Amino acid sequence: MTATSLRVVPAAPGPARWLGRVLAIVVLAFFSIFFVIPLVWLLLAPTKSTGQLDGLHGEVPFSFGSFDQLAQNFTQLVGFEDGIIWTWLGNSVFYSGVALVITILVTIPAGYALAMTNFRLRRALLITTLMVMLIPNTALALPIFLELSAIHVFGSPLAVILPFSFFPFGVYLAYIYFSTTMSHDLLDAARIDGAGELRVFTRIAMPLATPVIALVGFFSFVGNWNNYFLPFILEPGAQQIPVQVGLAQLISSTPEFNPTNGASLALTVSLPELAFATLISVAPVLIIFLFSQRFLVTGLTAGATKG
C-alpha cells in the first residue's frame, strides 16, 4: 500500500523516461493480448458451426456465431455416448471434492502440530515434508500404482482419491501460516483457562486459520481437478475417468484430428463441440478463479513475503 503512494514523482520527465513508459505499456499490452486472445476465442468457438469456425464464408475469427448453433452444439455434445460428459464431470467433482475434505482434515492439524508443538523427530518430519513437496507426483505414479493394486483399490474411486489427498505442500503452507501468525501466548492463555488441547485447536487455532484453510483448499482442488496423469493410470474404465482425461478421449473421436476413428458419424465430435467440451471442463475452476481473484492475488503475495 504505502510503497506506491510514497513514491515520489520524478522531477523532470525527460525523453528517456517517456520512452521507458511507452516501452512498458507496449510490453504489457503485448502480453495481455497473448494471455487473453486464446480465452476469448475459446468463449466464442462453441457458438459456431464447423464451417463457420473454418471461416469458409469469410467469417472473422472473433465473431459471434449464434445461440441456435450454441444450443445445437450442446445437444450434440451431451448426446455423445449418452451424455458421458456428465459422468466425467461428476467424477471430477466427486474425486476432487472428497480429496479436498480429506486434505483439509489432514493438513491443517498436521501443520499446526509441526508449528506449535515440540516433539522428537519434529525437524526430521519437517524436512521430509519439504523434500516430498519437491518430488512431482508423476515420479511417484508407479509406486502408487503398485501400492494401490496391493490393497485392491485399483480402478475404484479410492484409487484416485487417496493419492489426491496426499498434499505435502498444504502441510507446509499451514506450517508457515501457524508459525508466523499464531502466538503461543494466546494458546497458553486458553490452556490456563482450562481448555484441553483439542479445544484449543478447534476453538482458537481453527477460526484464526481461515485464510490458510481457503488457500490450501484452493490449491488442492484446482490441482486435483486439472490432474491428468494419475487418473489416466489409475482409472481404466471409461465410466470412471474424470473430465480432464475424458477430453483426451474426445480427441480420438474427432475426425479432424483422427480420421481413422471418424467412420460413423454418430460417434464423432466436431471441432466446435470439442471446444465446448474444453470450456465446460474448465468452467468450475475458471469460475473459482474469477471470484477469488482478489483473495488469490493477495494470498499469493502474502505467501511470498512470509516464505
Next chain:
Amino acid sequence: MLYALYLSFTANGSFAGLDNFIRVFNDFRFLPAVEHVALFVVVWLVTLIVLVTLLALVVHGVRTRWLSATSRFLFYIPGALAGSASVMLWLFLLTPSVSPVAGLLDLLGLKSFTQIVSVENLPVVFTVVAFWTGAGGWIIIMYGALNTISTDIMEAARIDGAGPLKTAWYIQIPLMRKWIAYMAVVSLAGGTQLFVEPKILNLASRGVVPEAYSLNQLAYQIAFGPQADFNGSAAISIVLLVVALGLSAFFIFRGGLFDRD
C-alpha cells in the same frame, strides 16, 4: 519412492544390480526421449526466467494502479486451464484452418498442423503452452517479492541517480534471486515430468508426435505397454528423479535458497 528404488534394482524379486538401468538405456527410444526432455527444459526455463522477471519488473514499475492490477489479473487467468484443457485449446490455436492467429502462423512459414508439431518445433510449442498457463502465477509471486523490497533502498538508488534499468539490474534482481531460484527449482521438477502435452499431441497428430516422446511417456509405455516391465520403468523414474534433484540442488545453492540473511 523407496519402493521404486527397490524395483529398479531387482528383477522378479531378486537383486539384479544395474541390469534394469542398462536395459532401458539401451532401449532405442531412450536417448531421443532424454534429448527431447532436456531441450524442452532448457528452452522452457530460460524463457520463463527471463520473461517472468521482466514482466514482474514492468508490472511493478507501472505507476498507474489499475493498469498494474488489470495486467496481473489478465496474466493470471489462463492458470485456470492447466493440464489437458490448455493443450486442447492450443491444439485449436495451432491448427491453421481454425486458428484465430492463422495469419501469424503463415507469416512464420507454418502452413499445416503436422508441420507445426514436427519434433523440432515441439520444445518451443510446449514452452508457449506452459508459459501461457503457468507464468501468471509466478509473475504475481515475483510482484509480491518486489513489494517487500524496502522503499528506502529504492529511494536511495534513485537519489544516487540510478534509472529504472540500473535499479532493476543492481538492486531488484539481486534481491529477487531467492525467488527466481525457487521458481527454477519448481519448474524444473515439473518440466522433466512432461507427459500430458506430448500425450495429447500424439493422439491428435496422427502419430507425428511419437508415442514415447518424453521420458515419462517412455516409462509409462514400458510399464503398461506390451513389455509390462515394471522394473525397467522404475529405473527410468529413478533416473528422472536423480537428475531433477541434482539440478534442483544446483539452483538451490546458487540461488542461496537456504541462506539466512
